[in-house]
Structures are given as C-alpha cells and as structure tokens.
Amino acid sequence: MEEPVRISKLLAERGICSRREADSYIERGWVLLDGKPVTELGTKALPSQELTLSKSAQTVQTARVTIVLNKPVGYVSGQAERGYRPAVSLIQAQTRYRGDDAPLRFSPAHLRGLAPAGRLDIDSQGLLILTQDGRVARTLIGEDSTVDKEYLVRVQGRLAESGLALLNHGLELDGRKLKPARVVWQNADQLRFVLREGRKRQIRRMCELVGLKVVGLKRVRIGDVRLGDLPVGQWRYLRRGERIG
Structure with missing residues (x-):
C-alpha cells in the first residue's frame, strides 16, 4: 500500500x-x-x-532566470571566503556578453536568490551556471543527476600504464567508489574528462591517485550548454532550446 x-x-x-x-x-x-x-x-x-x-x-x-558565466581563476563559486570574491559578483550589466541575444534586459531583481548550481573550485576556470530556479539546481546537483559535465585538464607527470583505465573507472575517494567517467587524451599534455558527479576537487584528486598533477582545469560543457566563445569574466542568459539535463 x-x-x-x-x-x-x-x-x-x-x-x-x-x-x-x-x-x-x-x-x-x-x-x-x-x-x-x-x-x-x-x-x-x-x-x-x-x-x-x-x-x-x-x-x-x-520569470526566474538562469545565467551562464565563464568564471575566472581566483573567484569562488559560492559565498565569499578568505577575501576572495564570489562568482555572482561578476553578474553586472557591464559584464554581460555583447553577443547575448536573449530578449531579457538585465535587472537587479535577477540577482535575488541567484545561486551557483554546482561548484567550480577557485583554481579552475570555465562554465558555471547560476540560477534562481530550483528545478534547474536540482537537475544539476541532485543526488540522482545524470547531467554530463565536460572538462579540459592540463596535467604534468607520467601516467602509469593502467592509469587511464583507472581514471575511467576504478578509483575511489573518501572510501566511496566513483561513478564511471569518460577520460581520453586530448593532446600530449591535456585530458578530456566527462563526469556525472562533482565531489570536492574531484578531478585534481583523481589525477593525483594516478601520478598526475593538474596545472590547468577548464569546464567547457554542462548538458547541452557549451562555454563556446563566451569571454572569461563575462556572462549571458541561458538560451531558449539549451537543455541542461
């Protein structure tokens, strides 16, 4: 019953x-x-x-808005900490991407309750989604989220023979196994990661486990939303037809 x-x-x-x-x-x-x-x-x-x-x-x-930001290194995703500015402080009329063709006119009301849907650590750059819509946030960071997040990761070090296979599946963090990922070499010093989870500093810690050091990390896609040519430090509204999950 x-x-x-x-x-x-x-x-x-x-x-x-x-x-x-x-x-x-x-x-x-x-x-x-x-x-x-x-x-x-x-x-x-x-x-x-x-x-x-x-x-x-x-x-x-x-009426609730969702915003796509290219977060620079040095900004925190959430609340300000240790003197670092939060990413939401970049959402201003003058930092809006000139190529944004959304019919919306920026309003201070769009900052009310605007929060990041997921994290991107202070040392990382790239796509960050901020939203006033709880449905969007749940799609991205809910426990049952199946949304792909894609990253380009520059690394240093020598990868063990079994390292790439372990990055794809077989590692654990904090005593919990990681979900399967898709990890391939993009070029000689850069890996492409596609994940469906987002534990704290996950990619950096994964790389450390297989003998690599991350020296640059950029998120380039979340679901169907791509960073594209959005300049660092600028933002745009989510486009009609862009699906997050």
Missing part, C-alpha cells in the same frame, strides 16, 4: 520545484492537490494523487 509523503518532497522528486519553493507556494495557496489548494505546511499526499501548480506559481517560475 502507498504511504503518504510530504507534498514538498513529492513536488521536488517530480522536478516541479524545489522543497523550499514548494513550501513558499503552499503558504500562498499555489499548490493544488487533486485540483484543490493546499495551504498547510507539512501536508502529505499519496504518490498516486495529482499535484499541480497554480498559474500564479507558474508565472513566478517563468
């Missing part, structure tokens, strides 16, 4: 919104259970019941 589950959890599991957003919508009466508004936090429902959002909630979701 089915067990009742908190509505906020069901909405998040179905990719409709995040749990935090769900609670906010419930308080406003914007969540419909079998067509009737839910207004009490903590309300539960059976997984087989129909859950939808009101038009008001859908309008709010549509």
Whole structure:
C-alpha cells in the first residue's frame, strides 16, 4: 500500500520545484492537490494523487532566470571566503556578453536568490551556471543527476600504464567508489574528462591517485550548454532550446 509523503518532497522528486519553493507556494495557496489548494505546511499526499501548480506559481517560475558565466581563476563559486570574491559578483550589466541575444534586459531583481548550481573550485576556470530556479539546481546537483559535465585538464607527470583505465573507472575517494567517467587524451599534455558527479576537487584528486598533477582545469560543457566563445569574466542568459539535463 502507498504511504503518504510530504507534498514538498513529492513536488521536488517530480522536478516541479524545489522543497523550499514548494513550501513558499503552499503558504500562498499555489499548490493544488487533486485540483484543490493546499495551504498547510507539512501536508502529505499519496504518490498516486495529482499535484499541480497554480498559474500564479507558474508565472513566478517563468520569470526566474538562469545565467551562464565563464568564471575566472581566483573567484569562488559560492559565498565569499578568505577575501576572495564570489562568482555572482561578476553578474553586472557591464559584464554581460555583447553577443547575448536573449530578449531579457538585465535587472537587479535577477540577482535575488541567484545561486551557483554546482561548484567550480577557485583554481579552475570555465562554465558555471547560476540560477534562481530550483528545478534547474536540482537537475544539476541532485543526488540522482545524470547531467554530463565536460572538462579540459592540463596535467604534468607520467601516467602509469593502467592509469587511464583507472581514471575511467576504478578509483575511489573518501572510501566511496566513483561513478564511471569518460577520460581520453586530448593532446600530449591535456585530458578530456566527462563526469556525472562533482565531489570536492574531484578531478585534481583523481589525477593525483594516478601520478598526475593538474596545472590547468577548464569546464567547457554542462548538458547541452557549451562555454563556446563566451569571454572569461563575462556572462549571458541561458538560451531558449539549451537543455541542461
């Protein structure tokens, strides 16, 4: 028999919104259970019941923005730390990519609640996605995420005979096995990594385990979103048709 589950959890599991957003919508009466508004936090429902959002909630979701940034080395992905600036501080009208053809006009409101969906460490450069939309964040950093993240990694050192195979599958970090990856040589000193997880400093630590030192790391793709010709330190809005997952 089915067990009742908190509505906020069901909405998040179905990719409709995040749990935090769900609670906010419930308080406003914007969540419909079998067509009737839910207004009490903590309300539960059976997984087989129909859950939808009101038009008001859908309008709010549509207005939320997702931004693609080419993060420079020296900026942290999240909150400012040790005197280093956060990547979100680069999102300004004057740093918007001139080639951005999105019809949106930059507004300070687009910074409200804007947060990175995933990490890119301070020593790394490249594609960072920041969003106001909990659905996008969950797609990228949820435990069940299957979104590819692609990196170009310059290395020094000599790779052991079995090293490339181990990078693809067979390593573990912090006592947990890593998911299979796709790792190939791009040229004599650069590897191409495609991962579906993002543990802290994962690529650097993977390389250390097989005798390599990372001297440069750039993320060039997340899902269908590519860094392309976006200049370092500049940003653009997510384009229509670009799929993250």
